[in-house]
Each structure stands twice: as C-alpha cells, then as structure tokens.
Amino acid sequence: MESKLLNLLAEWHGNCNPDGPAVIGEGGRPEWYVPLDAWRDPQSGETISLRGRPPLVPRMVGSIEFCSHQPARRSAQLLAGFRGTGKTTELGRVADELRQQGDFAVLRFSAEQYHHMSDALTTEELVLVLAAGIGEAARDLGAPVLKTKSIWQRIADFLFQEVQTQEVKVRWGPMELKGLLKGGEDFRVDLHRLLGNKPDRLMNFLHDLVREVAGFVAPGQLVVLVDGLEKYYATTSRIGAAYEKVADVFSHSAELLRLPSCHVVYTVPPYLAFVNPGISDRYEGSIHILPSVRVHGSPPQRTPHGPGLRALEEILARRLDLDRLFGEQRKTCVAELAAASGGHVRDLFHLMREVLLLAKGRFPPGLNEVREAVNLQANARDFLFRESCDLLQKIAGGGTLHALSREELGALANAMDQYLVLCYWNGRPWLDVHPLVAERLGPFAAEAQKR
Amino acid sequence: MSRTFFLGPAGERQWRRLMDSYELERHRGVVIALSSDRRVLSECRRRLEELAPRLLRTIPERRVVETIQEYAAADPDTRSLPVIWIEAEGEKLAIEELTAAWQAALAPLNIARERLGDRGPVFLVLAGPLTLLKILAERTPDLWSVANPVVQLGETLEAETRTTAAGVAASGSP
Numbered sequence: 360m361e362s363k364l365l366n367l368l369a370e371w372h373g374n375c376n377p378d379g380p381a382v383i384g385e386g387g388r389p390e391w392y393v394p395l396d397a398w399r400d401p402q403s404g405e406t407i408s409l410r411g412r413p414p415l416v417p418r419m420v421g422s423i424e425f426c427s428h429q430p431a432r433r434s435a436q437l438l439a440g441f442r443g444t445g446k447t448t449e450l451g452r453v454a455d456e457l458r459q460q461g462d463f464a465v466l467r468f469s470a471e472q473y474h475h476m477s478d479a480l481t482t483e484e485l486v487l488v489l490a491a492g493i494g495e496a497a498r499d500l501g502a503p504v505l506k507t508k509s510i511w512q513r514i515a516d517f518l519f520q521e522v523q524t525q526e527v528k529v530r531w532g533p534m535e536l537k538g539l540l541k542g543g544e545d546f547r548v549d550l551h552r553l554l555g556n557k558p559d560r561l562m563n564f565l566h567d568l569v570r571e572v573a574g575f576v577a578p579g580q581l582v583v584l585v586d587g588l589e590k591y592y593a594t595t596s597r598i599g600a601a602y603e604k605v606a607d608v609f610s611h612s613a614e615l616l617r618l619p620s621c622h623v624v625y626t627v628p629p630y631l632a633f634v635n636p637g638i639s640d641r642y643e644g645s646i647h648i649l650p651s652v653r654v655h656g657s658p659p660q661r662t663p664h665g666p667g668l669r670a671l672e673e674i675l676a677r678r679l680d681l682d683r684l685f686g687e688q689r690k691t692c693v694a695e696l697a698a699a700s701g702g703h704v705r706d707l708f709h710l711m712r713e714v715l716l717l718a719k720g721r722f723p724p725g726l727n728e729v730r731e732a733v734n735l736q737a738n739a740r741d742f743l744f745r746e747s748c749d750l751l752q753k754i755a756g757g758g759t760l761h762a763l764s765r766e767e768l769g770a771l772a773n774a775m776d777q778y779l780v781l782c783y784w785n786g787r788p789w790l791d792v793h794p795l796v797a798e799r800l801g802p803f804a805a806e807a808q809k810r
Numbered sequence: 811m812s813r814t815f816f817l818g819p820a821g822e823r824q825w826r827r828l829m830d831s832y833e834l835e836r837h838r839g840v841v842i843a844l845s846s847d848r849r850v851l852s853e854c855r856r857r858l859e860e861l862a863p864r865l866l867r868t869i870p871e872r873r874v875v876e877t878i879q880e881y882a883a884a885d886p887d888t889r890s891l892p893v894i895w896i897e898a899e900g901e902k903l904a905i906e907e908l909t910a911a912w913q914a915a916l917a918p919l920n921i922a923r924e925r926l927g928d929r930g931p932v933f934l935v936l937a938g939p940l941t942l943l944k945i946l947a948e949r950t951p952d953l954w955s956v957a958n959p960v961v962q963l964g965e966t967l968e969a970e971t972r973t974t975a976a977g978v979a980a981s982g983s984p
Contacts, residue, residue, distance in 0.1 A: 365833075372834040378924055378956040379837075442955055471921055477949075592920065592949045709958045716830040716959070735827070739960035742940060743947055777947050778955065 364722065371679035372715045377705040382448055391677045393670060395445070395652055400666045409652045409667050409702075411784030416452045422643055423457065423622045427580050435617040436624045437609070437639065437646045439632040440589055441775065441782060443705030444649045446626060450584050453624070457582055463622075464500060464576035468492035469587035475541050477592050479604035482612050483554040484547060486565050487540055489618075490514060493583060497572040504571060511536050517564050518553060527552045562615045573620035581621040589628045595746060598776065599769025602628050606635045613641035629782060630772045633790070650782040652702035657789050658757040663698065671697035671707055679711075685723060692729045699733040701781045701794045710736055737795040740779065741803075744796045747774045748807065751800055754780060755792040815853045818966030825854060828935075828961045832861060835891055838927030840956060842946065843937040845963040848901065851937050854963060855895050858935070864892040869899055870915030875922040882930035892930075897937040905941045912938075912945055920950035 373379060374391075382392040396414035399406045408414060419436060426434035440446025450467070457463040473488045474480055480488060494510025505513075511533035523529040527549075531539060539546040554561050573581040591601045605628060609616065616625065631638065632646045639646045652670060656662040672693045675681060685692045696714070700707035713732035718724040744751060747770040774780040779796050783789055792800060817825055831841055845851050859865040866881050868874065878894050885892070898911035926932060936946065936957065946954040 369834045369836050373836050376837075376956075377958075442952060475917060477917075590952065592917065592951070594948055598948075705955060712958060715834060716827055719830045719834065720826070735959065738962065739943070739958075742943055773948075776951050 365719070367683075368715050368719055368722075371684070372712055374678035375675075375708040375711045375715070377443065377708040391674075392448075393674045393677065395670060398666070398670045398673075400669060402665070402669065407666055409670050410650050411653060411786065412648075415449050415647055415649060416456060419453050419624065419647060420456050423463070423582060426622060426643070427462070432580055432620055433617065434622045435613075435642045436622075437627045437631075437642045438624055439629040439646050439648045440626050441629050441649065441651070441703075441778075442590070443703060443778070444651060445704060446589075446649050447586065449649060450586060450624070450626075454582075454584060462579055463582045464579050465582045465584065466493055466496035466500065466572075467584040467586065468496050470585060471587040471590065473537070473540055475592075476587070476590055478597070479591065479601040480588075480608065481547060481551060481604075482558070482608055482615065483550045483561065484540065485608060485612070486554075486561050486615070487514060487536075487550070489583075489585065490565055490568055491537070491540070492585065493568060493572060496583075497575070500576070502572055502575045504575075509533060510568075513568070521560060521564075522553050522557060529553070558615070565615070566619050569618045569621050583618065583621055583623045585623065585625045587626065589626045591628070595769065595773045597769075598772045599766075602630045602634075602772045603768075606631050606638065610635065610638055610641070617642075628772070629775055630768075633771075633782075633788070634768060648782065648784060648788055650784045650788065652704070653783045653785055654698055654700070654702040655791075657783070658755055658791050661791070667702055668694050668697045671700065671702065671704070674704060674707065675711060684714075684718065685725070688723075688725050692724070692726055695726065695729050695733070699736075699794050701791070702783070703778060703781055703793070706736070706778065706793075706795070733795070737799060740777075740793070740796050741799060743777050744774075744779050744800065745803065745807075746770070747779060748800065748804055750774065751779060751792050751796065752804055754790050755797055755800055814857070816966070816968040817850060817853065818964055818968070821850065821964040821966050824961045824963050825857065827959050828854065829857070829861065831959055832858065832891070832893070832933055835931075835933055837931050839891065839933040840923070840926070840953070840958075841933075841935055842943060842954075842957050842960045843935050843963060844940050844943060844961065845965060846902070846939045847965045847967060850963050850965060850967050851897060853967060855935075855937070858893050858895070861890070862893040862933070863890050865895060866892070867895045867897070870896050870912045870919075872914040872918065874915040875918045875926070878926055878932060878934065879929045882927065882932035884930070891933040893933045893935060895935045895937060903939070905945070908938060908941055909945050909949075912942070912949075916945075916949045916953075920953045923953045923956060 382388055395409045397406055398409055422436060423434055454465045454467055457465050470488050473491045474484060491510055494505055498505040514536055515533040518529045591598060593601045609627060632648050652667045653664050654667040655664055675693060681689050681693060696710045700710055710732055713735055714724050714728055717728040717732060721728060750767050750770045779793055780790050781793050828841060828843060831839060843851060843854055868877055881892060881894055898908060926934060943960060
C-alpha cells in the first residue's frame with residue numbers, strides 16, 4: 360500500500376479512537392461535536408433529539424439557573440451515564456456554559472481520583488471523597504484557607520479532634536489518608552467505627568467546608584460536578600450488591616448529599632435509574648439519563664430509525680472522508696455500521712477502526728469488509744454474554760423487567776456495564792440487547808438447551 | 811522473507827489484525843491478545859518484536875503505568891511505536907489465579923488509560939488466556955471498552971516453514 364494512503368488510514372484510525380482527543384475543552388476538537396440532542400436532519404430539515412428528550416445540557420443548566428434564584432440557592436441533580444455515551448463531554452459542556460455566564464464557579468472532579476471503586480462507597484467514604492475533591496479543586500481555584508491548610512490536614516484534624524474516642528483511636532496522619540482511602544477494606548472498617556454513629560458530625564464537617572468555599576466564590580454561586588460515581592469495578596457476582604448499596608446511600612443520605620449554598624450534580628449508575636426511579640424525588644425530580652442514539656424502535660420489531668442512522672453517519676463524516684473510503688457504497692456501508700453499533704458511539708468508532716484495518720489490505724473496503732468488521736467485533740463479546748443469556752433473551756423479546764430476582768438484577772447491572780444491553784429513550788426509557796450480541800443470542804440459547 | 815511458526819489460518823488472520831492495528835497506530839494503542847497456549851502468545855510477541863523498534867515484556871504489577879510511561883518516554887521521536895507486552899507469569903492459570911496476578915495492575919491501568927501515551931507514543935498489548943477478557947471487562951470496564959481489537963489467536967502452532975504475515979508485510983505486498 361502506498362505510504363500516502365497508509366498515512367491517511369492511520370489519521371482516520373486515530374480520529375476514531377474512542378479514547379482520543381475530547382471534542383471540548385483544552386486541546387479538544389469542537390469541529391467533531393455533533394449535537395445529538397438537537398440534531399438537524401438534512402433529509403427532513405427538522406431539528407430533533409435522538410436521545411428522546413429535550414437536550415440534556417440546557418435541562419441541567421436550566422435547573423441550576425432556576426434554583427439559583429430561589430432563597431436556598433442550592434440544588435442536586437443525578438446524571439445516569441452509560442460509559443461511552445458522551446457523559447463526560449456533556450458534563451464538560453454544562454461546566455463551560457455555567458462558567459461563561461460568569462455567575463457560577465464550577466468545581467469538577469472524579470470519585471476515581473480518591474477511591475478504589477471496587478465496591479460501593481459507604482456514606483463515610485463518600486463524605487471524605489467529596490471533601491477531598493471539593494477541597495483540592497477549591498485550592499486550585501485559589502480559596503485561601505485551603506491553600507494554607509490542605510484538605511487532608513483538615514480531614515485528619517476533624518477525625519483526630521472531633522471524632523476519635525478512647526475506644527477508637529485515629530492512627531493516620533494527613534499524608535496517609537489519601538492512600539488509605541484508595542486502599543481498601545481495613546480503612547473502611549475503621550472509618551465506620553469512627554463515624555458510623557455520628558452522622559450529624561459527618562454532615563456538619565462536609566457542609567461547613569462547602570459553605571466556606573461557597574463564601575469564597577460569592578457573589579457567584581458554587582457548582583460541584585462529581586463524576587465517576589457510576590463506575591464500580593466488581594466481579595459479576597458482586598456488582599448487583601454494589602449497586603444496591605449505591606442506591607441505599609443516595610436514598611438515605613439525600614439530606615447530606617444536597618450540599619448547602621451549592622448546586623451539585625452526581626453521576627450515578629444507569630442501573631439505578633431503572634431499578635430505583637423513585638429516588639429522583641429527592642433530587643429535583645428527575646434522574647437525567649444519557650441513553651444511546653436511537654437507531655431502531657423497541658423490540659421485537661426494531662424498526663430502523665433513519666434520523667439516528669444519519670446522525671451517526673455525520674459523526675463519522677466529521678472525522679474521516681467517507682466518500683474517499685467507501686466510494687459509491689458509502690450509504691449502505693455506513694448504515695450497516697451505524698445499525699450494528701446500536702447507537703453506542705464508542706462501538707461505532709470501534710467498528711470503523713476495524714474497517715480501516717481491513718482497508719489496509721483491501722482498499723476501498725465495501726460491504727463485505729463492513730460485515731467482516733461487524734463479525735469480528737461481535738466475536739469479542741461472545742465470551743461475555745453467556746452468563747446473562749436468560750436475562751438477555753427476556754430483554755431481546757421485549758419482555759418486562761419488573762420483578763427481577765436478585766440474581767437477575769446483578770446480571771442486568773453487569774450487562775449494562777459491559778454494553779451487552781443498551782438504553783434508549785423515546786417517550787420512556789427502554790432497553791435492548793446490543794445488536795452485536797442479539798444475532799448470536801438465539802443460536803447460543805438453542806445450543807445451550809440441547810446440552 | 812521470515813520463516814517461522816504458523817498459527818493456522820484463523821490464527822494468522824488474527825495476527826494480521828494485531829499487526830495492522832500496530833501499523834496504523836500513531837499515538838497510543840491498547841489491544842488484547844488472547845490464547846490459552848503461551849507458546850502462541852510468545853510467537854506473536856516475537857513477531858511484534860521484529861516489527862517494533864523496541865519491545866518490553868513485563869508482568870502486570872502495581873507500577874505498570876510508570877513502567878509504560880518511562881519506556882515510552884525513552885525515545886519518543888521514533889516513527890514506529892515501542893511495544894509493551896503485559897502478561898502474567900505461570901502456566902494454565904485458573905481465573906482466580908489470573909485475577910490475582912493482574913490485581914495490582916488493573917486499577918492503575920484503568921485510571922491512567924487516557925494518559926498512557928502522554929510521555930511518548932506507545933502500543934500496549936494485554937496478553938493472556940481467554941479468561942483475561944472477562945477479568946478486564948469486569949474489573950476495568952473503561953479500559954476494556956477502549957482496548958481494541960481483541961485478538962483471539964487460537965491454539966494452533968505448527969513448526970513448519972511458511973511465510974508469515976509479518977514477512978509478507980516486510981516484502982511490501984498488501
């Protein structure tokens with residue numbers, strides 16, 4: 360292959376890296392951003408939301424603006440974000456929009472920076488994570504008190520001076536706390552012994568810190584965006600239980616988590632939005648869900664949804680020259696890739712990168728290469744869906760998800776985490792099995808029954 | 811022409827995907843190479859060593875991110891990416907043993923996934939038996955969701971003289 364074409368393929372391959380340059384922020388590629396929540400369909404001329412709801416960013420920003428004029432000047436929202444659906448991008452846009460207004464100081468951090476996330480955070484751990492994240496971000500913002508005394512020193516002082524008892528001694532200094540919080544089980548137990556029966560002191564410690572930072576940014580209002588609380592790295596057998604604990608913390612600690620003089624957004628597992636929708640009552644009335652782009656209707660019919668397929672084509676067209684790549688077969692090839700992605704943009708990129716690998720050997724690629732790429736990407740999931748086969752069949756058949764057993768809830772959480780199941784929204788949220796899995800599900804189940 | 815072990819038709823096709831992925835990557839590649847036969851993985855690593863300017867083999871340990879960044883930073887101007895091959899030691903490990911072997915490296919790799927190429931371009935291969943895929947999907951879903959392709963090399967390894975895909979590429983044929 361001539362080096363010019365090879366370089367072009369390499370450039371496109373890099374542009375479709377799902378973990379590549381962000382579309383917003385420093386070093387970002389804003390020209391790649393496609394507004395999926397308010398997308399203008401070139402075919403109909405209409406502007407539509409491909410994720411079934413009014414645009415997410417204006418909704419979240421609007422809620423903060425509305426509450427900023429209320430006497431309490433505080434709000435709390437939940438964002439249920441599937442990995443790879445652009446949650447971080449949208450949170451970044453919320454931050455940008457609020458900053459540009461000039462009335463808000465936005466702090467943003469991820470729970471992963473402070474916790475191992477191999478199990479749900481206890482209330483005590485969550486408070487320390489929030490204090491650490493807010494404290495470090497506020498220090499970077501220039502809050503004087505946090506410049507002279509680190510947040511870790513402050514946490515250590517709180518534990519040492521206000522919490523420890525004769526029976527439970529504090530054995531850690533500020534230098535050790537960060538490592539311990541990321542470390543694991545022993546610290547969790549110690550922390551619970553120290554703080555488990557002192558919820559008021561715990562809340563006061565966090566709320567005092569937030570009030571202090573809010574005072575520093577006044578007359579502007581404080582906004583805290585807490586990312587990463589939807590990600591847990593537990594085994595299949597434990598993930599369901601972990602999500603149940605997350606639901607408990609968000610249900611029972613709403614007063615604690617609704618921070619004073621502050622607008623806060625927490626990301627939560629998408630599972631929560633399906634299993635505990637009532638939780639939204641405690642957080643401004645709704646859980647924002649960032650679903651996949653709707654490329655087809657609900658099962659079992661799955662009628663193709665033209666606008667969704669065309670929007671995904673535009674996402675690709677911003678990153679590579681589709682006419683040059685596919686020539687006259689562009690429409691059919693891209694439509695097939697878009698349908699196979701299930702509207703999950705990260706998978707769309709993986710599929711396109713697979714096509715580019717094949718194009719290195721056979722240029723230009725056509726429908727055969729596209730189908731081969733789909734097949735190769737589907738192979739990687741074969742090994743993962745088998746344990747959840749019964750549940751996936753239920754979803755694929757359009758069955759109801761009410762009254763799932765505890766085991767099935769765990770399987771659902773796991774299937775969502777591994778993109779075996781995708782979420783869509785048109786009028787209401789619904790789930791479907793990922794197209795890369797769906798075609799293989801029936802034959803596998805039939806084979807399993809024979810065995 | 812390179813004469814070496816043959817991975818069987820399916821294995822050779824998978825090797826070709828890995829090789830193509832390496833050749834198209836300019837910044838940071840993360841791929842998963844799977845085979846229950848360590849000799850197959852070893853052959854694959856040997857071929858990559860022929861293509862890459864440098865290859866480091868390491869085990870999945872706690873300092874793995876620092877190891878990657880230091881190795882990538884050593885000669886960041888190179889046209890072809892250096893390769894870091896991460897594979898646990900031991901034969902036919904049960905999933906619990908394999909999980910234990912990877913345990914220390916999983917969280918740092920997952921968290922640092924976006925920073926892995928910051929100090930120089932690098933091509934990372936996470937290698938092991940098929941069960942490694944399950945471990946990565948469960949324990950490092952973010953890393954797993956960006957690690958691509960997943961190359962299932964099979965178990966065929968024939969000691970016959972045959973032109974490998976690496977040899978074909980080196981001779982300039984498509």
